[in-house]
Amino acid sequence: MSRKAFQRLSLDDRRRSLMEATLVCVAQFGLHGATVRRIAEEADVTAGLVRHYFGSKDEMIRNAYAYLVGQLTARASDSARRTEGDTDLQLRQFLRANVTMPNLSEQKVSLWATFIGRVRYDPQFAEIHREGYREFLNLLEALVEPVLMAHKRPHSAAICKRHAIALNGLIDGLWMEGSLNAGLYSQALLPDILVEASERLLGLPPGSLSKPQTTQEQ
Amino acid sequence: MSRKAFQRLSLDDRRRSLMEATLVCVAQFGLHGATVRRIAEEADVTAGLVRHYFGSKDEMIRNAYAYLVGQLTARASDSARRTEGDTDLQLRQFLRANVTMPNLSEQKVSLWATFIGRVRYDPQFAEIHREGYREFLNLLEALVEPVLMAHKRPHSAAICKRHAIALNGLIDGLWMEGSLNAGLYSQALLPDILVEASERLLGLPPGSLSKPQTTQEQ
DNA sequence: CGTAAAATTATTCAGATGTATAACTACTGG
DNA sequence: CCAGTAGTTATACATCTGAATAATTTTACG
Numbered sequence: 001m002s003r004k005a006f007q008r009l010s011l012d013d014r015r016r017s018l019m020e021a022t023l024v025c026v027a028q029f030g031l032h033g034a035t036v037r038r039i040a041e042e043a044d045v046t047a048g049l050v051r052h053y054f055g056s057k058d059e060m061i062r063n064a065y066a067y068l069v070g071q072l073t074a075r076a077s078d079s080a081r082r083t084e085g086d087t088d089l090q091l092r093q094f095l096r097a098n099v100t101m102p103n104l105s106e107q108k109v110s111l112w113a114t115f116i117g118r119v120r121y122d123p124q125f126a127e128i129h130r131e132g133y134r135e136f137l138n139l140l141e142a143l144v145e146p147v148l149m150a151h152k153r154p155h156s157a158a159i160c161k162r163h164a165i166a167l168n169g170l171i172d173g174l175w176m177e178g179s180l181n182a183g184l185y186s187q188a189l190l191p192d193i194l195v196e197a198s199e200r201l202l203g204l205p206p207g208s209l210s211k212p213q214t215t216q217e218q
Numbered sequence: 219m220s221r222k223a224f225q226r227l228s229l230d231d232r233r234r235s236l237m238e239a240t241l242v243c244v245a246q247f248g249l250h251g252a253t254v255r256r257i258a259e260e261a262d263v264t265a266g267l268v269r270h271y272f273g274s275k276d277e278m279i280r281n282a283y284a285y286l287v288g289q290l291t292a293r294a295s296d297s298a299r300r301t302e303g304d305t306d307l308q309l310r311q312f313l314r315a316n317v318t319m320p321n322l323s324e325q326k327v328s329l330w331a332t333f334i335g336r337v338r339y340d341p342q343f344a345e346i347h348r349e350g351y352r353e354f355l356n357l358l359e360a361l362v363e364p365v366l367m368a369h370k371r372p373h374s375a376a377i378c379k380r381h382a383i384a385l386n387g388l389i390d391g392l393w394m395e396g397s398l399n400a401g402l403y404s405q406a407l408l409p410d411i412l413v414e415a416s417e418r419l420l421g422l423p424p425g426s427l428s429k430p431q432t433t434q435e436q
Numbered sequence: 437c438g439t440a441a442a443a444t445t446a447t448t449c450a451g452a453t454g455t456a457t458a459a460c461t462a463c464t465g466g
Numbered sequence: 467c468c469a470g471t472a473g474t475t476a477t478a479c480a481t482c483t484g485a486a487t488a489a490t491t492t493t494a495c496g
Contacts, residue, residue: 003444004445004446005491005492007444007492008442008443008492029339030249030336031250031335033339035483036484036485037484046444046446047483047484048444048446048485049443049444051485051486052443056485057484106338107338109334110334110335111335113335114331115335116332116398117248117249117328117335119398120324121245121248121328129398133395133398165392165395165407166388166392166411166412166415169392169394169396169411170392170415172391172394173388173389173392173394174383174387174391177386177390178387180334180351181348189383193384193387194384194387197384197388200419200421201418201419221459221476222475223461223462224473225462225474226461226472226473232473253453254453255453263475264475265454266474267473268454269456270473274455275453275454
């Protein structure tokens, strides 16, 4: 009886593979149904590796959570950074990236919600959440401030923070609702709803973000 | 050796008691840690009763979820209904009720998120979610329409729905962020942020909802 | 080419979990 | 006051779970 043939992966590759398998299983079966054995099978390894790479199942799940959060903000942030120069367009792209694929996915929202539920009773989850939230809020503030300035709107630090909080709430809310209620209304509406709502929240003239002046929509 | 003394409760009381114990345990330990034994202990009964009243643990948890969702919307809806006559004030109260106690609580949000995570892979959870969402959206549309009309703003069915979607996103987002990030910024700001943001979303003159004309703020 | 170290598998184990069943007891109606 | 019923407890059980350990195989290196 021969053992299963296997391949050695680099530390980073194996860890990533395991974290991704964890996310797949949590999304498919919930935290409850995501057993070490199932995750290992998804990653095409045996359960022992979890201990080897993460020490415990909980530690692996925490790492997977941080991995997910990082991915989500990175995608949105990249979208904005890709449009250097025009501050309006940067904010617009950042907003839209949060409510379009790949960030707008039922699986991602589902995962996020599952993990958020754990923030309350697991201090280490709380720490990961806090970190991720702060980073997202800072990103948003940094994008909002120049836009307000360009449009000659009040842009004190306090005002920017307040706007960032409201925008963040709007983003998260629409992101969730949009992903969870796919089918109830067209998801194509979401980016427009978000951008238009953001204009209003920031007190910008209608169309400032929807039809950037300096660049042509394609 | 005497058995534990016990009291017979009516079917409704016992079921409610078990559902509330379920919510307490899920909030405290997550779906994973909320075992039948712990829930039974919280309700001060033995585990066998779960089978007797709900057939299975999963069925009990589903009932607890529906119970929670109903409670949340009922609280907000009641807040609005308590202010008959002034449509602006009704909308205002509805909005505020969603981001103030008792609805604004880390435990409620945590529970809600935990359950949402299950919507994706459990069709029966999806059904409960869909139902609750539709009800909330309808409530919101019914509140928004007269306000728009009174302020002579466009108020077609389509426009109302669009506004309701955005508002719902904003509410959920701020509700979550506010509950999860207690401490990062004052929760007292939330109702004001939400009301002000809603005015802007609906295109109402500043202060329409924050300082209702017919009634004096106290 | 061979050898040691590290990665991976296979197996084992103690404990927890959901549920089924049997025994008991509080309430109800006569 | 007494019996029957159903709510409730107590116990048993098969299964699963996370983790620990031992055995094996791949890879790196001299």
